[in-house]
Structures are given as structure tokens and as C-alpha cells.
Amino acid sequence: MKPAAFDYAVPRTVPEAVETLGSGRRAQVLAGGQSLLLEMHLERIRPDLVVDINRIPELDDMRVIDNTLQVGALIRHRVFESAQAVPGPLGSLFSLAVVNIAHPPIRSRGTMVGSFGWGHPASEWCAIAMALDADIQLRGPQGARTVAARDYFHGPLRTDRRPGELITSVRWPLLAGHTGVGFIEHRRTHFCFAQVAVAAVLTVHDGVISGARIGLVNCADRPLRAHAAEQALTGVEIGPRTDGYRLPEDHPFARAGRIAAQQDADPIAEPYADLEYRRHAIAVVTARTLCQAANDHRSRVGEPEGDGQ
Ligand SMILES: Cc1cc2nc3c(=O)[nH]c(=O)nc-3n(C[C@H](O)[C@H](O)[C@H](O)COP(=O)(O)OP(=O)(O)OC[C@H]3O[C@@H](n4cnc5c(N)ncnc54)[C@H](O)[C@@H]3O)c2cc1C
Structure with a gap:
């Protein structure tokens, strides 16, 4: 099946993406596309606007800040296949989990943060976020906010994310060496x-x-x-x-x-x-x-x- 017709936007900055997202009645963010495009082909999701965030350099960023790992919205699943990508036991946990997500081509495109946009009960990342008290950082028309994982998931594919909000990153506490x-x-x-x-x-x-x-x-x-x-x-x-x-x-x-x-x-x-x-x-x-x-x-x-x- 082919998706229904939609408009397509390619913002270059986060503020531009947020502004563009707010302009569509049924806008969807396109990150890795590994869940969204399938749903569009099956016509279970019919956006009037697709906002492709893949050309926003500041989202393609992962860094440690104050003992916290901040993973930007364009970091792909496959990055975590190496336990060395992330310091300490958190890197080992991620590398044990990530190989269970689909298969290599999907892990090369799909993003960790996209899993939080999707909010599937079978998402490996989302359950780890619950266990570790990770938090989700969002930016929308009303500004930036942070939501703890425990408050974020409302039900199957239902999350605390409001229309027009972009998830910019997910923040994970690093784990102590002997964990x-x-x-x-x-x-x-x-x-x-x-x-x-x-x-x-x-x-x-x-x-x-x-x-x-x-x-x-x-x-x-x-x-x-x-x-x-x-x-x-x-x-x-x-x-x-x-x-x-x-x-x-x-x-x-x-x-x-x-x-x-x-x-x-x-x-x-x-x-x-x-x-x-x-x-x-x-x-x-x-x-x-x-x-x-x-x-x-x-x-x-x-x-x-x-x-x-
Ligand atoms: C055959 C197959 C098997 C799979 N198996 C698994 C599995 O075992 N475990 C698993 O967890 N996943 C699995 N997936 C899903 C895959 O991991 C996706 O990559 C992931 O769910 C979403 O990431 P994405 O970057 O592809 O997001 P997309 O498909 O681009 O987007 C998914 C949804 O999230 C929203 N979204 C994405 N990024 C953002 C953002 N930054 N801000 C706001 N909203 C956003 C989109 O608007 C859309 O509604 C599988 C997929 C396939 C096709």
C-alpha cells in the first residue's frame, strides 16, 4: 500500500523544526522512519505533514554531562552495539539490549530517541529508561521541558509528548563501576x-x-x-x-x-x-x-x- 499524500519539510534547526511541527494539524516527526514509514504504508497513520529532522546537526550529538549521558534525537541504535560507546556498565547494558532490536539495517537507521517518540510497550530502550530513571527532554511551542520516564508512558503508543513537541534527547544516569x-x-x-x-x-x-x-x-x-x-x-x-x-x-x-x-x-x-x-x-x-x-x-x-x- 502507498501512504496517503502529505507535505514534507526539512528544517535545519531545532526552533525551525518546532515551528514547522506546530503548523501541521497531524504532523509527524521523521527520525529513522523504521516505525513511522511502515505505519504510513499501512495507513494506520495519515500525517498531513512529515517533518524530517535528519538535517539538524545539533540533534546528532551524544555526550556525558555531570555523570549523565545525553543522547540526541539522531543517534542510531547501532551506535550502542559497541559497549565502549558509553562509559562503564551502562555501555555494557546498552550493548546487551540493542542486539535484540530488529536487525542491522533497521538498527542503522532507527534511533534510540525515536523509540520514545513511538512509545511501544515492547521497546527495550523504554523499559531500561524506566529501570534507570532516565528522563526525556522535549522542546515545543511553549518552550523546553523535561519529563521523568516514570511519568512519560501513558499506555500503548501513548506518551506525555504533546502535539508540536520534539524530543531533543534522552538523559541517562551513568552507572558506578562495580554495578x-x-x-x-x-x-x-x-x-x-x-x-x-x-x-x-x-x-x-x-x-x-x-x-x-x-x-x-x-x-x-x-x-x-x-x-x-x-x-x-x-x-x-x-x-x-x-x-x-x-x-x-x-x-x-x-x-x-x-x-x-x-x-x-x-x-x-x-x-x-x-x-x-x-x-x-x-x-x-x-x-x-x-x-x-x-x-x-x-x-x-x-x-x-x-x-x-
Ligand atoms: C521489522 C521491525 C522490527 C522491529 N523490532 C523492534 C524491536 O524489537 N524493539 C524496538 O524497540 N523497536 C523495534 N522496531 C522499531 C525500530 O526500533 C524503530 O527504529 C523505533 O521504534 C523508532 O525509531 P525511528 O528513529 O525509526 O523513529 P520513526 O519511525 O522515524 O518515528 C517513530 C515515531 O516516533 C516519532 N518520533 C521519532 N523521533 C521523534 C522525536 N525526536 N521527537 C518526537 N517524535 C519523534 C515519530 O513522529 C513517529 O510517530 C522494529 C521495526 C521493524 C520495522
Whole structure:
């Protein structure tokens, strides 16, 4: 199918983009186009104006400011495939997550910030933003504002972004050197969106968890943070190294997985996954991701790898 007719604008500055966006009744920003163009071809979105932001140099910028990583609206997914692109454990977390986003050509065009424009419950970036308390920076006709990730997602493809607003960047707190990170995704086929994916970040002192952050991908109608599971982990010993397979039922990570599935998640049944299956998958993937994060912490503090059991 071909998209319905639309006007096309190519602003060169952010103020020009904001002014242009305000002039269309149903204007859409074009960043990587990997979600927008498909929706336009299917005529599920029919903009009267497409504002292409790809010629705005100030949006093609990523920098660290005061222990915060600021990712501009034109930074493509593929940049994060290298763990060295971003300092410390945050770079490792991003590199574990990004390879789950579609495939290389899509990651070469699609942008991290575009995922926040789209607001899909299965977006890896959006769930990590929930876990890490990232914030979203917007510029619109009324000026600039910042919205915390926890206030930003309102429902499937519904966000706090107002008509005429451009997301200029997303800001991420950098993670301390010994933080352990994990990201595991479960999907039907490689090119499907996640059935469930989990991001885990553990702060550990002397083998005891002092802080846990868990983001859940596609476990509700929006990206989620698993607060109940996180609380259950505070003060818990990470115990011996394990790959997370064959975990005893009373292992703290298995327990946290069940809490995430039963108390934090609010999954929706899908054709290939009923609610029972989805909750089971959330519990299992959460437990394994916590094991991965604990192992990552061990590697960062120089503990030998062991046999992985
Ligand atoms: C086959 C396939 C598989 C995919 N699998 C995954 C996956 O597993 N996980 C995943 O997260 N994504 C997946 N995607 C989506 C892909 O990652 C997109 O790149 C991403 O969702 C949006 O980024 P984009 O830059 O392409 O945005 P675009 O397609 O250009 O825009 C998407 C929406 O966001 C708005 N928007 C974009 N940028 C801004 C901005 N700066 N300010 C305001 N609004 C903005 C647009 O107006 C539009 O409504 C997949 C896409 C395809 C085609």
C-alpha cells in the first residue's frame, strides 16, 4: 500500500523544526522512519505533514554531562552495539539490549530517541529508561521541558509528548563501576518483538545487594519498573555464581522473578502466549537476568569466572 499524500519539510534547526511541527494539524516527526514509514504504508497513520529532522546537526550529538549521558534525537541504535560507546556498565547494558532490536539495517537507521517518540510497550530502550530513571527532554511551542520516564508512558503508543513537541534527547544516569548489569529477551522468532525481556541492574557491596533496578519489556500496556521484585532483593546475598538454569525455587532470584510476574507485571494475553505462559516466562527471564547481572558484578570486581553452574 502507498501512504496517503502529505507535505514534507526539512528544517535545519531545532526552533525551525518546532515551528514547522506546530503548523501541521497531524504532523509527524521523521527520525529513522523504521516505525513511522511502515505505519504510513499501512495507513494506520495519515500525517498531513512529515517533518524530517535528519538535517539538524545539533540533534546528532551524544555526550556525558555531570555523570549523565545525553543522547540526541539522531543517534542510531547501532551506535550502542559497541559497549565502549558509553562509559562503564551502562555501555555494557546498552550493548546487551540493542542486539535484540530488529536487525542491522533497521538498527542503522532507527534511533534510540525515536523509540520514545513511538512509545511501544515492547521497546527495550523504554523499559531500561524506566529501570534507570532516565528522563526525556522535549522542546515545543511553549518552550523546553523535561519529563521523568516514570511519568512519560501513558499506555500503548501513548506518551506525555504533546502535539508540536520534539524530543531533543534522552538523559541517562551513568552507572558506578562495580554495578552488575543484565539483559535477556525471549521472543518467538528473531524478528519478532519481545514476548518478554528484562533489564537488571544490581548494586552489590561485599556480596550483598544494596540496590536493584529491574525494567520489564512487554509485560503490560507500557514499559514497567518491577518495584516489588526490587524491594525483595534489598539485603539479599548474591550467593554462588549460577547461569540461572535449574535454580532452586527458594533461590532469591527465582523468588524475585515470581514477584515480578505476579505483582509487578500486568501482561496481556497474545495469540501465541496466554496469561499463564506469559507470567511463567516473566518469572523465568527475570530470575536469569538477575543471575546475569550478579555474574557481571563478579567479573567487574575481579572474581574468577568458575564453571558457570
Ligand atoms: C521489522 C521491525 C522490527 C522491529 N523490532 C523492534 C524491536 O524489537 N524493539 C524496538 O524497540 N523497536 C523495534 N522496531 C522499531 C525500530 O526500533 C524503530 O527504529 C523505533 O521504534 C523508532 O525509531 P525511528 O528513529 O525509526 O523513529 P520513526 O519511525 O522515524 O518515528 C517513530 C515515531 O516516533 C516519532 N518520533 C521519532 N523521533 C521523534 C522525536 N525526536 N521527537 C518526537 N517524535 C519523534 C515519530 O513522529 C513517529 O510517530 C522494529 C521495526 C521493524 C520495522
